[in-house]
Amino acid sequence: MSSSYNILNGITGVVGIGLLASVITWIVKYQSGFGWASSPDLEFNWHPFLMVLGLVFLYSQSILIYRTGRYHTSKKILKYAHALIHLIAFLCSIVGLVAVFDSHNRKGTPNMFSLHSWIGLITVITFALQFVSGFVAFLFPGLSGFIRKLLMPYHVFFGTIAFIFAIITTVAGITEMVLWTDNFETKPPAVLLLNFMGLLAVVYGSMTVYLLLKPDYKRVPLPED
Numbered sequence: 001m002s003s004s005y006n007i008l009n010g011i012t013g014v015v016g017i018g019l020l021a022s023v024i025t026w027i028v029k030y031q032s033g034f035g036w037a038s039s040p041d042l043e044f045n046w047h048p049f050l051m052v053l054g055l056v057f058l059y060s061q062s063i064l065i066y067r068t069g070r071y072h073t074s075k076k077i078l079k080y081a082h083a084l085i086h087l088i089a090f091l092c093s094i095v096g097l098v099a100v101f102d103s104h105n106r107k108g109t110p111n112m113f114s115l116h117s118w119i120g121l122i123t124v125i126t127f128a129l130q131f132v133s134g135f136v137a138f139l140f141p142g143l144s145g146f147i148r149k150l151l152m153p154y155h156v157f158f159g160t161i162a163f164i165f166a167i168i169t170t171v172a173g174i175t176e177m178v179l180w181t182d183n184f185e186t187k188p189p190a191v192l193l194l195n196f197m198g199l200l201a202v203v204y205g206s207m208t209v210y211l212l213l214k215p216d217y218k219r220v221p222l223p224e225d
């Protein structure tokens with residue numbers, strides 16, 4: 001694997017960790033931290049954190065793993081790791097959704113009114129279908145080589161598009177939080193942090209898609225594959 005891949009992948013990882021750190025900082029500093037039963041507002045805070053952790057940070061790590069781990073371990077192990085990271089990302093997204101729906105229901109806030117929530121739900125459904133179909137086709141029980149080859153371009157397309165949807169949803173969710181911040185027009189520190197968070201999400205998403213699509217970085221199958 002070329003060293004330019006390693007450098008760009010390293011920078012992408014740092015941007016991703018910066019994104020997670022900015023989400024946690026915003027929640028702890030400006031949203032009074034995490035909670036569940038104690039208050040619906042604190043319960044809501046799990047939503048942005050778990051969605052960004054699962055559908056942005058871990059999703060990227062999972063789709064890049066075939067390239068990142070190409071020379072470190074066998075394809076079989078990479079396949080298991082890909083499925084396992086996706087499973088964790090999926091669980092994060094489910095708990096993240098439960099947090100926001102339950103928080104809304106407890107407060108009597110209506111559900112599914114925003115563009116953010118509509119694209120967000122489409123993202124999670126696409127991700128879930130992609131996960132289940134990929135698991136059945138490529139892992140267990142696994143379909144014939146002919147069908148797997150036929151399905152692979154669709155698996156890659158829908159996997160990439162769901163990731164891009166996750167970035168768009170994140171930016172839309174952050175914009176909502178900016179507009180709900182007191183005196184947002186005067187650019188208070190919470191708003192600057194939210195905007196910075198959105199910028200990191202866009203950079204992280206763009207770098208991930210670049211590493212994913214650049215032909216030079218595609219793995220070349222080995223005879224034992």
Ligand code: HEM
Pocket residue numbers: 047048049051052055056097100101104110111112113114115116117118119120121123124165166167169170173174176177
């Ligand atoms: C990939 C990431 C995300 C997905 C898939 C997602 C999905 C959703 C969904 C489906 C809802 C509707 C819940 C309901 O109607 O009760 C929702 C609500 C909400 N989300 Fe997200 N979300 C994501 C990330 C974020 C982030 C990063 C933020 C903010 C920093 C955020 C802020 C909100 C807010 C404020 C609501 C409540 C208002 C509304 O329904 O639009 N979300 N989200």
